[in-house]
Each structure stands twice: as structure tokens, then as C-alpha cells.
Amino acid sequence: MSKGQRNTSRQPVARVRGQESGQPRQPDMGRSGGGSKPSGRGKPTGNFLTPRNAPAAPQGKPAPAARRDAAPINPEGRRAPVNYDTRRAAPVRGEAALQHERRFGNKNAAMPATDAPQPEFGKARREGPAPKVQRAKKLALRAPKQEIVDRSARLRETRVDYSKIEPIRLQKALAASGVGSRREMEEWIEAGFITVNGKKAALGDKVGPQDRVTAKGNPIKLKWADRLPRVIMYHKQEGEIVTRDDPEGRVTVFDRLPQAKSSRWVAIGRLDVNTSGLLLITTSGELANRMMHPSFEFDREYSVRVLGELTREQMQEMTKGVELEDGPAVFQRVSEKGGAEEGANRWYNVVIREGRNREVRRMFEHFGLTVSRLIRVRFGNIGLPPRLKRGQYYELNEAEVAAVMKWAGLTATGQAKTGKRD
Template sequence: MGRAASRLQQATAPEAPSERLQKALASAGLGSRREMEEWIAQGRVLVNGETATIGSKVGPGDVVKVSGRRVYLRFEDKRTRILIYHKSEGEIVTRDDPEGRATVFDALPKLRGAKWIAVGRLDYNTDGLMIFTTSGELANNLMHPRFEVEREYAVRVLGELTEEMIAQLLAGVELDDGMAQLQSCFAAGGEGANRWYRVVIKEGRKREVRRLFEHFGLTVSRLTRIRFGPIALPPQLRRGQKMELEDELVARVLEWAEMAPSPRRHTRGVPDKHSRKPRMR
């Protein structure tokens, strides 16, 4: 290609997509926009070798480093996508497992120019609602402790809580890693030695619900997450099934998280044949 043709191609090429640096970093899953602004103000972020400033814009051709390490930003797909999945017991929440065990990511549809980010975790023996999104900022808003997003669980216990125990759980009990408490706890039936309870908690420390019951000498024999923030697990979504939220529901989740809706898109989602729309709170 000659110089004239090259200059003409550069002059007529479409402008590369760009966005504010703090938003791009948040979308990459590094933290909230506010945290990214703090990092930028502290001089931790470099763009093309120069210290960035708040409000700087970046595009696909820019080299961005945070604390000396390069960060690869995604610009190909601006749409926020949300997928819900009914995790089974025996699956782990990781992309790669050295032991070759089944992971929740094995069941997710492949993406181009983006990746699924897990919103929180469920341990190996816990089943229920998992949420995945392509937006790092949304994932951070749903997971960060300061947002106090509710998680609701159905808990089957070998034994029974007394009214005094429930009062203590609501007031808070001391665990090995600090105080923990339930926002609500009520009986939901059961037979024989097993009792079911519905509980709501506003944080996601490791095995926290199980440890709260173990504090009173009660063993949790089944733990199912049935709601995370505004999204509830549809009763018809069986274990191992997944479905993608449609535009209307994505917009409602973004509004709930106080984020601007992403560009609308037409989609039929990826519902399994027995699934229905998730319930919104």
C-alpha cells in the first residue's frame, strides 16, 4: 500500500471506540468506578507510559498499566449481559481446577470479546442461584460488602432452632472471623429430625450460613441459594440449567444497582426448555 493510500485509509477509518478510564477499569472487574478514580488520583494508573488523570479516555490501542502491571481492557462489546445458572452440588466456582472437577464455567455459553464474571461464590456442597455478567462494575456492585446486597437461602437443618436461637442469629453472634448476623429467619416446614428455614444475610463470607447454624450445634444438611439481590431463582430452572436475562430485566437490574442501562439489544436468551423468566424483587 502506498503512502497516499495509507493516509487515505487512516483518514477515512472509523474512529476507534473509547471510554473514560475509570469506567473501562471498572468494567474489567478491578473494582467500582469510585475505587478506580481513587487509584487514578493516587497515580497508580499509567496510559501509554504517562500518569493518567481522572476523565482520561482510553481505546483499544492504548496500553494501560495499574501498579506496574498491564491491564487488558475490553471494548468490543459494550452490552451488559446477565446469565443465571442453577448450580448443582459437586460443582466448583472456578475457571480451572487442577483436580479436573466440574466447574460452573463448563456449562456457560462461550463469548467473543468478553467473559463471564461470577457474582459471588457457592461452596462445593451448596446448590442454587449463580449470577454471571459481562460487566465488572455490576459484579462489583453486587458483591462489595458496602452495598449490603441480600442473599436468601433455603436451609435444611438436622435439629431445630429455638426462639432464643433465632433472636441471637438476628442480633448477631461471634464467629472466628468476626460478628455475623441474619437479617431474617423463619421456619419453612420439615419432617422428622430435619427442619427447613428461610434466611436472609447481607454478606458472603466463606461458609457463613453453615457456620452460623454450627454455632448452635446444628448441622446444615442442605443449603440452596434462592435469591441474590433483586434476582430470584425461577422454580422451573432445574439444576444444571441456565438462562440469559432479556433486555428489560437487565435494564431493571442496572437501575436497581444505580447504573446506566447498556445499549438495548434483541435477544431470545439461552433458556433451557423448561425455564421461565426469573422473578425480580
């Protein structure tokens, strides 16, 4: 490519339109249908015109190959206008060029590429596969005592005889096996897509390890809790949400955690997007239901930073009960944690036994105080370890999981010791 040809494609818009100087637009002789004599220049210039004094390509030499991002030829014999973005190899049609055409009706006018943000077009560019989320780091601890290591190894190898596993509801067994959610499985059962031992299933049916189940004609291998579940302590960060699918494409805690090969992670309770701290995650749905159920009243302790200060009367009123828009709420305990005397922020520790949406924040807002930071530091008898930093997780060993199951009143397979819970 000669120097003159390179300069041709970089001419500013004011010099190539031919509108400002009153000169008529010059046809491009190198285009098909543009004139009777071709100029011999094989490189299309898109929506830029060629100046009169541009040197022609040397005779006798083959014309250079057409650019791969050249504009297509329309039925009139002209190339469609293209706005070339100098940062990309492929042609990009800018929103500014479209607005110019709609306003002036000049389909051959070109607008220069700009670095200014273009909301609509920029949004379309961001659509596509979600960015890769960095996995959370596992907390490294020193090896426990040898007796704990030996007990964990024995528990890891222990399996419960299938004959001792009691039947459970069909939709629950299908959901635990990863076929779908309970609600979806109920819809499949009502639609007649599920069979048990060759017969069409009905809502309320129970299945055990010996039953044969098919879904939409495909055999399903049900998974049974014949061993201890897995339990993870995760230090959730602000900005992460506790859900499996987010339509807004935000980062979820399940994107950050390791994969569960033969089961599915279930969060024990939730933390809103602006709350950090301890989040317990397990593969046992029974353990999660047990610890979240209001009838068991497991304590949830939070460290709260507020802009302002509570009075003694307000702290007493919080422990007696405050009427919110969705019902009364009460703190089991409120204590002042401290803070800089000259600062406007104060830290408090509160204990609550409910898990309603934004309940702690709304309790402080009832007294005109804004919560600037909220951290969960304890759930039940499990506290947030000081060494577990934000974005890290720690998986409990088998001995620790067995202690949690015993404290929750469950057997190793998740069955209630004093009764069954379906």
C-alpha cells in the same frame, strides 16, 4: 499362528518359572544369543518361557511378524521382562512386578496381570486431558409480550458514543479486554511492558477509547462497554466450584456455561462446592462489584435443611448477632419453612447481607446443628425461578438486564449514576 504357539504365551507363572519344580531354567533358542541353533519361531514370548513339548513351527514357512508390543532386547541379548495387560494392546509395566523385582532381585520373574486397583499406577493412567464437561441446558420459555420483544430489540442495537465513555484505570481496561488479570497487569505495568501512546505506562494511568496501548510490543485492542452487558441466572449444582482454574481438575461453573465471544464471564458472589442454587453471572465487572460490595447490602436468601431443630431463643439470637471466629454475623430474618414432624430434619429460610465463606453453615454449627443441604433462592431482587432446574441456565433479555442495571444504580455501560467506581 498354531494352537501350540497360542498356548505358549498363556502358560501360568507357576509352570513357567522353573523354580517350584527344581528344574533349571531352559534357554529360549529362538532369541538372539540364547543358543547356537535358532528354533525358527519368530514370535517373542516376552517374559514367559517355552515348554519343552511345545510343537515347533513348520519348516519352510516364513516366521510370523514380531508383535508390535514385543519387549526390547537388552545388551545381554535377552528381552526385558514385560507384564502384559490382557485388556490393552500395548505392554504395561505393573507396580506388582516392580515390587517383586526389588524384593527378590529376579529381573526375569513375571507377575500376572491383575484386576486389583494399583493406586500409584492408576493415578498415572488418569493423568491427561480433562474429560469433556457437558454444557448446561438453556431454559426454554415462551416468547414474552410483543412490547418486551420490541424494546429488547431496540436496546440490543443501541450503542453508546465512545466520546461519552470516561477513562478508566489501565489495568482494569486490560483485564476487561482479556489480556490478563488485574494483578498480572499491574506487574506488567511495573515491569515496563505496557506503553500508552508510545510512552511507558505507570500505575495509576487511565486510558480511554482514543488511546493506543501496547503490551510487550504488541498492539492491544481494548474493549469498551458501549452496550448492555449479558446476565445469566444459573442453577448451580453440588460438586461444582465457582472458579476459573482449579488445580484439582474439578468441574467449574464456567465449564458448564456458554462461551462469551467478545467478553468474559464474572460471577456475582460465590457458592461453595456443597451449596446449590441461584448464581448470577455477568459480563459487567461493574455490576458484579456493585452487587458484591458490602456497602450496598444486597439480600441473600437461603433455604437451609438442618439435622435437628432451632429453638425460639436461638432464632432470636441469630437475628441479634452471633460471634464467629472471623467476627460477628447476623441474619436479617430467620423463619421456619417446615418439615416432616416424624423426621429429624427441619427446613428454614434465612436472609443474610454478607458473603463470607461458609457463613450460614457456621451460624448453625454455632448452635450444634449440622446443615445437610443449603440452597440459595434469591440474590437482591432476583429470585430463583421454580422452572429453572439444577444444571440449567436462563439468560436475561435486554429489557430485564436494563431493569437490573437501573435497580443497581448503574447506567447501560456500567457507570455509577451517582459517582464513578474504578
